[in-house]
Amino acid sequence: MYKSTLALAAGFALSFTSLFSQAADVLKVSAIPDEAPTELLRKFEPLGAYLEQQLDMKVEFIPVADYAAVVEAIAADRIDLAWLGGFTFVQTRLKTGNAIPLVQRAEDATFTSKIISADPSVHSLQDLKGKTFAFGSVSSTSGSLMPRYFMLQDGIKPEAFFSRIAYSGAHDATAAWVQAGKADGGVLNASVWDKLVAAGKVDTDKVKVIATTPPFFDYNWTVRGSLDPALREKIQAAFLALDPANPQHKAILDLQAASRFIATLAENYQGIEEAARAADLLK
Incomplete structure (x- = not known):
């Protein structure tokens, strides 16, 4: 045994x-x-x-x-x-x-985010005051955290500045929301923006970059x-x-x-x- x-x-x-x-x-x-x-x-x-x-x-x-x-x-x-x-x-x-x-x-040593809009009356971040805005995921560095941080440094508190904020969950989804008019403006990382433009997945006659954040890791x-x-x-x-x-x-x-x-x-x-x-x- x-x-x-x-x-x-x-x-x-x-x-x-x-x-x-x-x-x-x-x-x-x-x-x-x-x-x-x-x-x-x-x-x-x-x-x-x-x-x-x-x-x-x-x-x-x-x-x-x-x-x-x-x-x-x-x-x-x-x-x-x-x-x-x-x-x-x-x-x-x-x-x-x-x-x-x-x-x-x-590229990640000097990364940036792009703030975009399809509203013809919007030419700068200040023009989005009182309008709707889309971030990516709450946990996204380039789709939420750093753009929000730079806004706060400029005296812009998103919850008070925009009429409504929403979280799309992903960079490509943010671009799609802005292009479809679900949000007046939005922010996504520069790399995904460039890729979407190169692939023809965003209409640059309609959607334009209105601001670029300072660089960050x-x-x-x-x-x-x-x-x-x-x-x-x-x-x-x-x-x-x-x-x-x-x-x-x-x-x-x-x-x-x-x-x-x-x-x-x-x-x-x-x-x-x-x-x-x-x-x-x-x-």
């Missing part, structure tokens, strides 16, 4: 080891849902294939319902790597205490703090190795709206944390 018990325990240990090994061979990746789910997946697929090749392991993309779900998934170690906005990174770092930002696009790829350091270094090296002179790499970079990836540090997002505290979004 004692031998049987040992054999059974060994069998369980072997099964657990096997399961753990299989889990360790899968890199679970997610992203804040700042665009439509189909668009997020389209952008990720070539990058995921590249990471599988570079890391010699399976890469699985796991979509989430909202920004908060990404934070919770990293905190619970259900996600290994995630594409985060600056504010979402700050929230993740504060919740986990050890989330590590690996890389950002070169934004998106990054972050890993959970408990991820194996050797794997963490391989992931960072894979991103940094993407070369725009390589046609295959350029296709991946173009989908990410990146000229290249550069290393980043948690300290780069201190300004976003300060902005969030000033807006009473962090306690």
